[in-house]
Each structure stands twice: as C-alpha cells, then as structure tokens.
Amino acid sequence: MSHAPQPLGAPVVRREGREKVTGAARYAAEHAPPGCLYGWIVPAAVPKGRVTAVRTAEALALPGVHTVLTPDNAPRLEEPDDPVLAVLQNDRVPHRGWPVALVLAESLEAAREGADAVEVEYGTTDHDVVLTGDHPGLYTPEKANGGYPAVRERGDFDGAFAAAPVHIDATYTLGGLHNHPMEPHASTAVWADGHLTVHDSSQGSTVVCESLAQILGIDRDRITVVSEHVGGGFGSKGTPRPQAVLAAMATRHTGRPVQLSVPRRFMPALVGHRAPTVQRVRIGADRDGVISALAHEIATHTSTVKEFVEQAAVPARVMYSSPHSRTVHRVVPLDVPSPSWMRAPGEASGMYALESAMDELACALGLDPVELRLRNEPADEPDSGRPFSSRNLTACLDEGARRFGWYDRDPAPASRQEGPWLLGTGVASATYPVLLSPSAARAHAAPDGSYRIGVNATDIGTGARTVLAQIAASALGTAQENVRIDIGSSDLPRGSVAGGSSGTASWGTAVHRAATALAGRLAAYDGPLPAEGVTATADTTQEAAQKSPYARHAFGAHFAEVAVDSVTGEVRVRRLLGVYAAGRVLNSRTARSQFLGGMVMGIGMALTEGSTMDPAYGDFTERDLASYHVPSCADVPDVQVHWIDEEDPHLNPMGSKGLGEIGIVGTAAAIGNAVRHATGARLRSLPLTPDKVLPYLP
Amino acid sequence: MDPTPAGRGTAAPAPADDRSTLTLHVNGTARTLTLDHRTTVLDALRQHLGLTGVKKGCDHGQCGACTVLVDGRRANSCLLLAVAHDGARVTTVEGLADGDRLHPLQAAFLERDALQCGYCTPGQICSAAGMLDEAAAGFPSHVTPPTADVPVGPAPLGADEIRERMSGNLCRCGAYPHIVRAIEDVAP
Numbered sequence: 001m002s003h004a005p006q007p008l009g010a011p012v013v014r015r016e017g018r019e020k021v022t023g024a025a026r027y028a029a030e031h032a033p034p035g036c037l038y039g040w041i042v043p044a045a046v047p048k049g050r051v052t053a054v055r056t057a058e059a060l061a062l063p064g065v066h067t068v069l070t071p072d073n074a075p076r077l078e079e080p081d082d083p084v085l086a087v088l089q090n091d092r093v094p095h096r097g098w099p100v101a102l103v104l105a106e107s108l109e110a111a112r113e114g115a116d117a118v119e120v121e122y123g124t125t126d127h128d129v130v131l132t133g134d135h136p137g138l139y140t141p142e143k144a145n146g147g148y149p150a151v152r153e154r155g156d157f158d159g160a161f162a163a164a165p166v167h168i169d170a171t172y173t174l175g176g177l178h179n180h181p182m183e184p185h186a187s188t189a190v191w192a193d194g195h196l197t198v199h200d201s202s203q204g205s206t207v208v209c210e211s212l213a214q215i216l217g218i219d220r221d222r223i224t225v226v227s228e229h230v231g232g233g234f235g236s237k238g239t240p241r242p243q244a245v246l247a248a249m250a251t252r253h254t255g256r257p258v259q260l261s262v263p264r265r266f267m268p269a270l271v272g273h274r275a276p277t278v279q280r281v282r283i284g285a286d287r288d289g290v291i292s293a294l295a296h297e298i299a300t301h302t303s304t305v306k307e308f309v310e311q312a313a314v315p316a317r318v319m320y321s322s323p324h325s326r327t328v329h330r331v332v333p334l335d336v337p338s339p340s341w342m343r344a345p346g347e348a349s350g351m352y353a354l355e356s357a358m359d360e361l362a363c364a365l366g367l368d369p370v371e372l373r374l375r376n377e378p379a380d381e382p383d384s385g386r387p388f389s390s391r392n393l394t395a396c397l398d399e400g401a402r403r404f405g406w407y408d409r410d411p412a413p414a415s416r417q418e419g420p421w422l423l424g425t426g427v428a429s430a431t432y433p434v435l436l437s438p439s440a441a442r443a444h445a446a447p448d449g450s451y452r453i454g455v456n457a458t459d460i461g462t463g464a465r466t467v468l469a470q471i472a473a474s475a476l477g478t479a480q481e482n483v484r485i486d487i488g489s490s491d492l493p494r495g496s497v498a499g500g501s502s503g504t505a506s507w508g509t510a511v512h513r514a515a516t517a518l519a520g521r522l523a524a525y526d527g528p529l530p531a532e533g534v535t536a537t538a539d540t541t542q543e544a545a546q547k548s549p550y551a552r553h554a555f556g557a558h559f560a561e562v563a564v565d566s567v568t569g570e571v572r573v574r575r576l577l578g579v580y581a582a583g584r585v586l587n588s589r590t591a592r593s594q595f596l597g598g599m600v601m602g603i604g605m606a607l608t609e610g611s612t613m614d615p616a617y618g619d620f621t622e623r624d625l626a627s628y629h630v631p632s633c634a635d636v637p638d639v640q641v642h643w644i645d646e647e648d649p650h651l652n653p654m655g656s657k658g659l660g661e662i663g664i665v666g667t668a669a670a671i672g673n674a675v676r677h678a679t680g681a682r683l684r685s686l687p688l689t690p691d692k693v694l695p696y697l698p
Numbered sequence: 699m700d701p702t703p704a705g706r707g708t709a710a711p712a713p714a715d716d717r718s719t720l721t722l723h724v725n726g727t728a729r730t731l732t733l734d735h736r737t738t739v740l741d742a743l744r745q746h747l748g749l750t751g752v753k754k755g756c757d758h759g760q761c762g763a764c765t766v767l768v769d770g771r772r773a774n775s776c777l778l779l780a781v782a783h784d785g786a787r788v789t790t791v792e793g794l795a796d797g798d799r800l801h802p803l804q805a806a807f808l809e810r811d812a813l814q815c816g817y818c819t820p821g822q823i824c825s826a827a828g829m830l831d832e833a834a835a836g837f838p839s840h841v842t843p844p845t846a847d848v849p850v851g852p853a854p855l856g857a858d859e860i861r862e863r864m865s866g867n868l869c870r871c872g873a874y875p876h877i878v879r880a881i882e883d884v885a886p
C-alpha cells in the first residue's frame with residue numbers, strides 16, 4: 001500500500017464525509033424493512049394525574065391502523081434502571097408529553113391520524129412546574145450529576161466573606177435549554193428468528209443493547225443495536241430513550257418491524273433538557289482582586305420520575321484559588337419532563353454564572369478582567385488539593401488577548417458607538433473535566449497488509465471513525481488508509497457512550513492498546529501471516545477504574561465582541577474567539593469543527609435559546625424550532641478557533657483531552673460580559689433577547 | 699404477563715378516493731406513484747422512493763433539512779403535498795453528483811469540513827445550489843443594499859449575503875462558518 005504514515009494530529013478528512021454529502025449515509029429511521037409498521041406516540045395532555053380511560057375503538061377503525069398499545073394492554077417490562085424508560089406500564093402521568101399510548105399503522109399518515117383519534121381521559125391533580133430560588137420543596141441531594149458531592153465546604157466561607165473588603169453577591173437565572181439535535185430520536189426495530197435488531201439514534205448502542213436486554217428480559221446476545229450514523233445528540237441520545245423501548249416492545253408484540261420517530265414537538269418532553277438554574281455567586285476579594293471567599297449555590301429542578309441534578313457549582317471547585325469556599329446544589333422535584341445531559345451539563349450553566357460574577361468583580365475593582373483571572377490562578381486544584389496534570393488557562397488568556405486585540409479596549413462601559421450600534425467586548429474562561437470510560441477493542445491484521453479495528457464507538461458528528469483510524473495507524477506504524485474501522489454496533493467489542501467529551505479518549509485508549517498488542521504479536525512473524533490473519537484485543541476496564549493522582553481538566557478562554565442595537569435592543573455577535581488547552585489535538589480538521597460547534601451553541605445560549613415553563617399549562621412553551629430559536633447561519637460570525645499545544649503525560653496514550661463540550665463553556669458569559677461593556681447594563685438572565693435588553697438602553 | 703392486542707384495524711391501504719396516482723420527475727427519472735393525499739413530497743421521497751438523503755428534521759417547515767429543488771427552486775419538501783405536485787421536477791442530494799464526480803458544493807463541503815453529524819447537510823447543499831441560482835438570477839436578499847434597479851443584477855455573494863440566504867437551513871452542530879466558506883469557494 002502506497003500511503004505514508006501521517007503524524008497524529010493531521011487534518012485527515014472525515015471518513016464518512018462522502019456518504020454524508022451525497023445522501024448515502026443512513027440514519028436510524030432510514031431503514032425500511034419489508035412489512036414495517038409506523039408508530040406514533042400519544043403524549044399525555046395533562047401535566048399531572050392518572051389515565052382513567054383510553055378509548056381506542058375509533059382509532060382502530062381507521063384504515064391502516066393496526067394496533068394501539070396502552071397502559072392496559074402493553075407488554076409488561078422489567079423495571080428499568082432509568083425510570084423514564086418504563087413506558088406504558090401504569091396509569092401515572094408525571095408530566096405533559098409522557099407517552100400514554102402508541103399507535104401502530106401501515107403508514108406514517110395513518111399512524112398520526114390514529115394517534116389523533118385515541119381518546120384519553122384523565123384524572124388530574126394540581127401541578128407545580130415553576131422553579132424558584134426559594135421553592136419550599138428544595139432539598140439538598142447527596143450527589144449531583146457526574147457523581148459529584150452536592151455540597152463541598154472549605155475553610156470558613158462566611159467569616160472570610162464578611163471580612164473581605166470587596167464583595168460580589170449576584171444571582172443569575174437560566175431557563176431550561178433543549179438539545180434539539182437535527183435528527184429527531186428514532187428507532188427501527190425488527191424481531192426476527194428470536195433476534196431483535198434495532199437501528200437506534202443513540203450516542204452509545206452498547207448501553208442501549210444492555211438496557212433493552214434488561215427491560216425486555218431477554219439475553220443480550222439476542223439483541224443487536226446499530227447506531228451507524230447519528231444526526232447529533234448533545235447528550236440527549238446519551239442514555240437510552242423511550243422510542244427504543246417502544247419500538248422494541250411493539251415489534252415483539254406485533255411480529256412486524258416497527259419504525260418510531262419522535263416528532264420534533266414531542267422531544268422536549270421525552271429526551272431530556274438542561275434544567276433551569278437559579279445560581280447565587282458570592283465572591284469576597286481584597287483590593288488587588290485576590291479572592292479569599294467564593295460561594296456558588298444552585299437551585300435547580302428535576303422531575304418526579306427521577307433525580308437529575310445539574311452540577312452547576314462544580315466548576316467553582318476547579319477554577320480559582322479560594323481558600324474559603326462553599327459550593328451547594330439543591331433540587332426540587334416538579335411536574336416537569338426529566339432533565340438530563342445537555343452539552344457540558346454543569347459547566348455550561350455554572351460557568352455562565354461564575355464567569356459573569358468574575359466580570360462583576362473586575363468592574364467593581366476597576367481591574368482588567370483578564371488580569372483578575374491571572375491573579376487567581378491556583379497552584380493546585382482548590383477543592384481536592386491535587387496537582388493539575390496540566391493547566392494552561394493563563395496561556396489561553398494571554399494568547400487569546402493577543403489574537404483578539406483585547407487590550408485595545410477602553411474599559412469604560414458604553415464607550416464605543418457606531419451609528420445606532422453600541423459596541424463592547426467581553427472575556428470568560430472555560431473548563432471541562434477529562435473523563436475516561438471503560439471500552440474494549442479488537443485489532444486484526446490480514447496477510448495483505450491491511451488492518452481492521454472493531455470498537456463500538458459512535459460517531460455523532462465528531463469524526464470518531466477518522467480519529468480512531470489515526471490512533472490505530474499511529475500505534476501500528478502504518479498509514480491510516482490501511483486501517484479499516486468498524487464502529488456503531490453493539491455486536492462489536494463494548495464501547496462507552498459518546499458523551500462527557502470522553503469518546504475519543506475512551507475508545508482511543510482501547511484501540512491504542514489493542515493495536516499496540518497486535519504490533520507486538522506481528523513482530524514475532526518473520527514470513528507471511530497465517531491466512532486467517534492475527535488478532536489482538538484490549539479491555540480498559542481496569543485502567544479506566546484507576547484514580548489519577550492528578551486533577552485533569554481542559555481549559556480555555558473565550559473573547560467576544562458584540563454590537564447592541566440601541567433602537568431595537570438586538571444583540572449581534574461580531575467576533576468570537578476561543579483559545580483552548582485541551583491536550584494533544586488528534587485531528588486538527590475535525591477538532592476545529594467540534595470547538596466551533598460548541599461555541600455556536602454558546603451563542604444560542606447567550607442570545608436566542610429561551611424556554612419558558614408555562615405555570616398554568618404546565619409545560620415548556622417553546623417546543624419546536626419555530627419558537628425555540630437555535631442559532632441560524634446569520635446569527636453566527638466568522639468564529640475563530642485556536643489551541644495551544646499541550647503535552648500532558650498523565651492522560652492517556654494519545655495525550656488527548658476532550659473537545660466536544662468545552663466550546664460552549666464560558667461562551668455565553670463572554671457574550672454577556674461584552675453586552676455589559678457595550679451598554680453598561682448587567683443582565684443576569686439569559687437569553688439576551690431584545691425585550692430584555694431594550695429597557696436598559698439610553 | 700402475556701400481552702393481548704387492543705384489537706386490529708383493517709390492514710388495507712387507504713380507500714381509492716383518498717389516493718391519487720401522480721408522476722414526479724426525480725433526479726431525471728419519471729417516477730409514478732399512487733399516494734395517500736396526505737403524503738408530503740418529503741415522505742414520498744423518503745418512504746416511497748427510498749431517497750433518504752432527504753432529511754426530516756421537523757416536518758413543519760422550520761429547519762430546512764428537507765430542502766430539495768422543485769422545478770429548479772429550493773423548497774421545504776415537508777410543506778408540499780405530493781398530490782399537488784404531479785409532473786414536478788425534483789432534484790435531491792442524490793441527484794447532484796455526476797456519477798462518481800461530486801458536485802462542486804459537495805466537494806467544497808467535504809474539503810471545508812462543513813458538516814459534523816451530516817443530518818442537515820443534504821438540505822444545506824440543495825439549498826446552496828438553489829441559492830446560487832437565485833443570486834445569479836438577480837434576486838435580492840434582506841442584506842442586499844437597496845438599489846434603484848429592480849430586479850437587481852446578479853447579486854455579488856459575500857459572506858453576509860451567504861449567511862442571510864442560507865438562514866433557512868439550521869445546523870445544530872454549528873458548522874455555519876465552514877458552510878459559508880464552502881459556499882464562497884463555489885460562488886462565482
């Protein structure tokens with residue numbers, strides 16, 4: 001083979017790119033087994049209560065309607081670990097949109113008409129859906145998402161705060177946010193010859209396979225879950241979702257293949273959301289800006305179905321030296337859909353508040369906000385006392401300030417104007433932890449000199465195939481073109497979920513180990529390989545369980561320039577720069593796209609994405625893409641991405657940190673801080689839509 | 699527990715007065731279909747013709763994932779009823795490449811990494827193809843400077859024009875900056 005090996009980091013074009021630009025790539029709902037039935041969920045039309053009757057006769061009389069599954073007749077399931085998967089098992093309605101029936105029909109049109117014709121009667125009770133910072137139902141859980149302790153105290157926060165000469169005490173409010181990947185959640189399930197095959201739009205088909213096995217009470221070996229191409233997830237496909245259970249249940253029940261897509265408007269109720277937060281940040285500092293006391297206290301909601309606590313106070317345990325500190329999460333179960341992971345859960349929401357508060361402190365001190373951050377660089381991780389494996393926040397801030405032309409600014413607010421536009425700049429830091437999950441991989445060498453790697457990774461748009469081929473090729477000393485990669489099926493060696501910015505590190509470590517073992521084995525062969533080739537495997541379960549003596553995080557800095565229309569209150573992002581220190585970048589082309597994607601979602605969080613809970617109706621008001629505004633092309637300037645070369649030997653064999661989430665962290669704060677600089681108005685809730693901004697303009 | 703079905707409706711297709719026979723000229727080939735009157739052009743392409751390069755992101759005209767060219771103009775195919783488009787010429791992403799040779803927009807999207815998950819990509823590319831023709835034909839956009847000449851001459855396509863004209867196609871992966879560059883590579 002003629003290709004020369006390329007170093008890790010080369011901008012290799014994504015492998016499935018051609019299939020994606022030609023339309024050949026097939027997603028979960030694009031498999032059409034013969035005889036397929038189409039499903040349509042009937043969502044609960046009340047926010048709280050019980051289903052007292054489901055009348056299906058009219059629906060069943062419609063042409064093309066085959067079956068209606070209801071809590072009365074649906075197959076019984078084993079109790080799932082994740083209670084959101086216990087669909088059609090009882091009459092309880094925990095929130096609007098909870099599935100109360102599933103219509104199966106010969107066509108999509110008939111299924112939808114059938115769902116409209118199902119009559120459901122409810123007994124309702126009073127609902128409570130609105131989070132407030134002083135909600136009487138708030139309690140302190142044991143843990144927040146990610147397994148972090150809900151409460152951490154160091155030193156004497158109250159005493160140090162009271163004694164500090166400079167105080168910030170500010171409360172920030174974030175509404176819910178919705179993942180809205182462009183591909184709605186979907187499953188195509190086929191039960192044939194005692195084997196269940198599910199094409200599922202998921203971030204991790206190993207987990208979906210294991211969940212279905214447990215819930216359906218069938219052997220894992222009798223289930224194959226395929227997630228070959230996935231149209232984004234951003235956390236919402238990181239856990240098995242109801243459509244997979246419903247489709248699997250329905251195909252087993254009817255003996256026919258079943259395809260079920262979640263309509264866009266049903267997604268906020270069924271696939272998780274970023275929970276709203278009310279965040280109080282208190283900082284006590286001396287007149288040079290050195291922080292002595294830092295408290296970050298969160299109130300958030302969960303559903304009555306399960307406890308999910310957005311870990312928004314966790315970054316305050318990592319970011320700045322703070323000898324006296326308190327970080328607290330409190331949560332109240334409301335009659336709302338279950339929140340879950342959305343891109344950088346905890347970090348994205350928490351760093352909005354913390355980095356806004358840092359800007360408030362800089363303003364109070366009359367100190368440059370970059371300089372303020374530099375003055376509070378900790379020697380070790382404040383919460384744990386562990387040394388950082390690498391921490392290059394300072395380099396990110398310095399390099400970013402230089403590239404952005406940061407120091408050209410006049411720090412006085414509302415000091416730049418261009419016609420009707422008020423201009424301002426803002427900065428914020430970013431952080432995201434380095435996570436590693438157990439994975440397994442298989443590496444095979446064929447006599448013709450080609451290699452084949454198997455690992456159940458999932459490519460949700462990251463370019464996983466490409467980067468894993470690069471990792472394998474580098475371990476094998478060959479060109480990546482010589483390496484075939486099989487991913488996206490639960491029949492492959494167990495892979496972790498594409499989430500927590502841990503995919504490349506987790507699968508990559510397993511691939512590196514398997515490929516390295518294979519290379520070792522190949523060295524023993526002098527002549528040609530045996531006809532069946534040579535295989536090696538690796539499993540990182542033990543390696544991933546080892547606790548590192550180091551605090552391991554990626555860091556970054558975001559710089560934004562905004563223009564605020566003094567007539568309409570509209571905020572436009574003019575420039576946005578992200579500079580990251582995220583270990584070794586393994587593919588500069590796909591890495592850039594990931595950073596960029598996070599920053600674009602951060603623009604949405606800052607300016608356009610707003611979700612409100614209607615107290616009377618008892619659900620999110622903005623449930624579709626016409627009302628929930630994800631950024632469009634015209635909202636996004638020519639975003640600049642840069643990274644700092646970082647050598648960190650304490651991570652994994654590739655030396656990489658995750659990239660998928662840090663781009664969103666801090667972007668909203670940088671934009672909010674820029675709006676403050678442009679206008680002089682400190683707004684403490686997002687998104688910064690014209691109606692919020694206009695009252696503060698001259 | 700042994701599940702019992704709630705019952706069975708008739709498995710027959712919709713009666714004849716709910717269906718019509720029509721012909722769509724898809725990527726240069728005449729395709730005659732008998733379809734439920736409620737079937738959209740999007741579902742006709744995806745479900746009945748297997749052209750799953752056309753994506754369904756919202757089914758409500760809000761995202762642009764289903765963009766195809768209908769009689770040369772870009773359209774959200776989820777908003778078009780197939781029965782109302784008998785005889786229409788439809789071009790999907792599958793019809794853009796010339797054999798193995800990618801359409802210049804496809805090649806530019808690949809080269810610029812103007813995609814991540816790829817789900818919005820076919821719609822973006824079809825939309826860009828339609829948009830370039832609109833601009834060449836002199837259609838103004840919201841950001842085109844006001845001009846005395848109506849219609850305007852071929853509109854020059856700077857980044858701002860591309861951003862404005864492509865804003866009907868959402869990309870949740872946030873590939874916009876690369877999408878704009880890919881289109882700039884192809885724009886005259």
Ligand code: FES
Pocket residue numbers: 753754755756757758759760761762763764765774775776777
């Ligand atoms: S699917 Fe047609 S616009 Fe979204």
Ligand code: FES
Pocket residue numbers: 182231232461812813814815816817818819868869870871872873
């Ligand atoms: S590439 Fe994923 S939505 Fe555009």
